[in-house]
Amino acid sequence: MPTRGVCIIHSCPGFILLRYLPFSRKSAIRDRHLVDRVRANLETFRTLSSQSLVRETDRLRGEVRRVDRKNVRWFSSSLRERKYGVKHDVILDAIALIAEAVHRVSGKSYYDVQLLAGWKLCQGTIAEIQTGEGKTLITAIPAFVFALAGRGVHVATTNDYLSRRDFETNRPAFRLLGMTTSHLDTGQDDNLKRAAYACDITYGPGYEYGFDYLRDQIQRRKSDRQPLGDRFVQQMHGHRFESAKPVQRRCAFAIIDEADSVLIDEANTPLVLGGQEPGPQTDPELYRIANQFAASLSAHTDYEKLAGGIVQLTEAGTGLARAAFEKLPRRKMSRSWSVLVQNALKAHIGFTRDVDYVVQDGEVRIVDVNTGRIHKERRWQSGLHQAIEVACGLTPSVETITQARITRQRYCQYYQQLCGLTGTAGDNAIDFRTFYGLDVAVVETHRPCQRKVLASRYFANRDDKHRYLVIDAVGRSNRGQPVLVGTRSIRESHAIAEAFRSHGSTSHAILNGVQDEQEAHVIGRAGRHGAITIATNMAGRGTDIAIGDRARACGGLHVIAAEHHESSRVDRQLAGRAARQGDPGSVQFLTSADDKLIHDHDDGLADRLRRIKQIEGVNESSLDAAIGRLQKSIEQKRFRSRQTMVARDAWLEKIQNTLAKTG
Numbered sequence: 001m002p003t004r005g006v007c008i009i010h011s012c013p014g015f016i017l018l019r020y021l022p023f024s025r026k027s028a029i030r031d032r033h034l035v036d037r038v039r040a041n042l043e044t045f046r047t048l049s050s051q052s053l054v055r056e057t058d059r060l061r062g063e064v065r066r067v068d069r070k071n072v073r074w075f076s077s078s079l080r081e082r083k084y085g086v087k088h089d090v091i092l093d094a095i096a097l098i099a100e101a102v103h104r105v106s107g108k109s110y111y112d113v114q115l116l117a118g119w120k121l122c123q124g125t126i127a128e129i130q131t132g133e134g135k136t137l138i139t140a141i142p143a144f145v146f147a148l149a150g151r152g153v154h155v156a157t158t159n160d161y162l163s164r165r166d167f168e169t170n171r172p173a174f175r176l177l178g179m180t181t182s183h184l185d186t187g188q189d190d191n192l193k194r195a196a197y198a199c200d201i202t203y204g205p206g207y208e209y210g211f212d213y214l215r216d217q218i219q220r221r222k223s224d225r226q227p228l229g230d231r232f233v234q235q236m237h238g239h240r241f242e243s244a245k246p247v248q249r250r251c252a253f254a255i256i257d258e259a260d261s262v263l264i265d266e267a268n269t270p271l272v273l274g275g276q277e278p279g280p281q282t283d284p285e286l287y288r289i290a291n292q293f294a295a296s297l298s299a300h301t302d303y304e305k306l307a308g309g310i311v312q313l314t315e316a317g318t319g320l321a322r323a324a325f326e327k328l329p330r331r332k333m334s335r336s337w338s339v340l341v342q343n344a345l346k347a348h349i350g351f352t353r354d355v356d357y358v359v360q361d362g363e364v365r366i367v368d369v370n371t372g373r374i375h376k377e378r379r380w381q382s383g384l385h386q387a388i389e390v391a392c393g394l395t396p397s398v399e400t401i402t403q404a405r406i407t408r409q410r411y412c413q414y415y416q417q418l419c420g421l422t423g424t425a426g427d428n429a430i431d432f433r434t435f436y437g438l439d440v441a442v443v444e445t446h447r448p449c450q451r452k453v454l455a456s457r458y459f460a461n462r463d464d465k466h467r468y469l470v471i472d473a474v475g476r477s478n479r480g481q482p483v484l485v486g487t488r489s490i491r492e493s494h495a496i497a498e499a500f501r502s503h504g505s506t507s508h509a510i511l512n513g514v515q516d517e518q519e520a521h522v523i524g525r526a527g528r529h530g531a532i533t534i535a536t537n538m539a540g541r542g543t544d545i546a547i548g549d550r551a552r553a554c555g556g557l558h559v560i561a562a563e564h565h566e567s568s569r570v571d572r573q574l575a576g577r578a579a580r581q582g583d584p585g586s587v588q589f590l591t592s593a594d595d596k597l598i599h600d601h602d603d604g605l606a607d608r609l610r611r612i613k614q615i616e617g618v619n620e621s622s623l624d625a626a627i628g629r630l631q632k633s634i635e636q637k638r639f640r641s642r643q644t645m646v647a648r649d650a651w652l653e654k655i656q657n658t659l660a661k662t663g
Helices: 025-045 050-065 069-076 086-106 112-122 135-147 160-176 190-197 206-224 228-236 259-265 284-296 315-326 337-350 384-391 408-412 426-436 462-478 490-502 517-524 549-553 568-575 596-601 603-610 621-662
Strands: 007-012 015-020 125-129 153-157 181-183 201-205 253-257 270-278 303-305 311-313 357-360 363-367 400-407 417-422 439-443 450-453 457-459 483-487 509-511 532-536 557-561 584-592
Touching: 025 086, 086 112, 086 135, 086 160, 112 125, 112 135, 112 417, 112 439, 125 135, 125 259, 135 153, 135 160, 135 201, 135 253, 135 417, 153 160, 153 206, 160 181, 160 201, 181 190, 190 201, 201 206, 206 270, 206 400, 206 408, 253 259, 259 408, 259 417, 259 426, 270 408, 284 315, 284 337, 284 384, 303 337, 311 315, 311 337, 315 337, 337 384, 363 384, 400 408, 408 426, 408 621, 426 439, 426 568, 426 621, 457 462, 462 483, 462 490, 462 532, 462 557, 462 584, 483 490, 490 509, 490 532, 509 517, 517 532, 557 568, 568 584, 568 621, 584 596, 596 603, 596 621, 603 621
Parallel strands: 007 439, 125 417, 125 439, 153 201, 153 253, 181 201, 253 417, 450 584, 457 584, 483 532, 483 557, 509 532, 557 584
Antiparallel strands: 007 015, 270 400, 303 311, 357 363
8 A cells, every 4th residue: 555645646648647655556547447437427417407416416415414523524535545435436426526517617628637636635635736737627626525514615825816716717617516605805894704704615815714713713802801790790680692703614624725835935924913903102203213323323333134134233333222212302102212223223224125025005015025925914013014114214104903813834724624736845745744744746737848947057246147138038039939037026027127128128028026917917928929028936826828829839938037046946836837738938047146045045155156257157067956955955944943833833822722721
């Protein structure tokens, strides 16, 4: 019997092979049989009327409900566990049923590998499915299967635009099968939210589920504060008390899109719910004085920047801060002067505009360091957000009291059944197994991948790199090949756009971080004949880049990665934009000594790159190996950091439970 772990689903003409590590021929035969069974059921369902399809759904619901509560997680059981024979027939029937419903409402048919990917998600795994392989339709399979239990399914995406798009795409098929669906909107009142969660399948951005959970916890705590004796006395006077009714049902099933981003990259990023009422405030004049004081300090003499972004005043700087404190006007201060100075210093030297944040519509908005996306709903805490606002010349916003917070990792663990899909998961199989108990299934593409990976080029400085990038991109564009330039930060995308303009090229589009319908439209046009598009690495993620016939004849989409990311997985995500669905395409990585990865983590490698004499750059396998080692080292450090965070979360939860029992 094969062991649990990473499995790879291979596709070749007329045959499906599911290979576990170690390889088992029995599993391959079994899964070929699985697909044959689904196809046979599909032929049967093709003859049914719409009313009959709904009746078939009701029959399956009845079979699911007969599984006792103790064993409700039978969905995720392995194919080889035969304790509950009903489960295989139910799941196979359900997969065939949703496949037929999708075909009727859209005319689309599932590929064999898509059916197997849906099956693996029903088992509770993380499925690695390459971009362009139809993840939106694949999620309909586990959503329908889980919904049969009648306990609610949450389909979580990274943002509102993608969740609404997926909701609108799959809703007709679910409606045909008699399933209720809804979409969570930010700002909905409690009654609308409660109705949305009461549906069989609920779509929404991942953070919205977390914030609703926190709001429910706050309401529950408020209702529990009523002293028992007071409540009894008031009941004797005819008053009725009702416990706060949560908007969410108990977390049962969740399907997470871009699971690597949510469960790994953002695992340590807490969801913080601020209160409606303002908290203690600091007079805006003191923020401005602290900002001016921080700007007057000198590096090394007055302060030092330590590892991890920590800024520390030297003895001389501390003396200057003490002298400045003596001259402060008498104003309201919610934090100590030293904290105001620390925040002001961080605003000046610890955070970079158009890298860590942007200013839009008169507001400071945080840029996610992992994805490059701009998040309106996030705010830095403890006065740091206000310090950055003042550093940007804005009026400091009102501070609110943090009412509740929870990490994404901890919240996701409340679900009784969790699965997810992404284009890059195999490299992080250990993370998913260690922190979530989830296996990874790597699904091969429906058609063979034709992507060409060109040798990486290395440069002494950023100017040489940009010069090569522009000449290469313009040359390819003139030959009709579309080019996508992926950048790590918004600032870098602006710098590259300026390099194009300096070269006399202005026919390029630029995208930065805000995932909405307009961005999806622009990124969708990036595959047109001769187009040049500059975007942060994650801009437009989740949107298919279609290649026209003329562009295909010119070599397909060429991706230029302007620099490496700390995570090799993010590099793979960018490379995956090229050569989708069997189309031709290519990718090349460019690196210079000024890149953030090199500058922040390896001075020796930076010195080595600066000695490169050729302005057109060099190809060198030893440099490729050095980049790989550096990324692996950083990923290992982050893995240990996540382990520490998990241990801390477990300790805090234990303390809270102990206090709850004794309080």
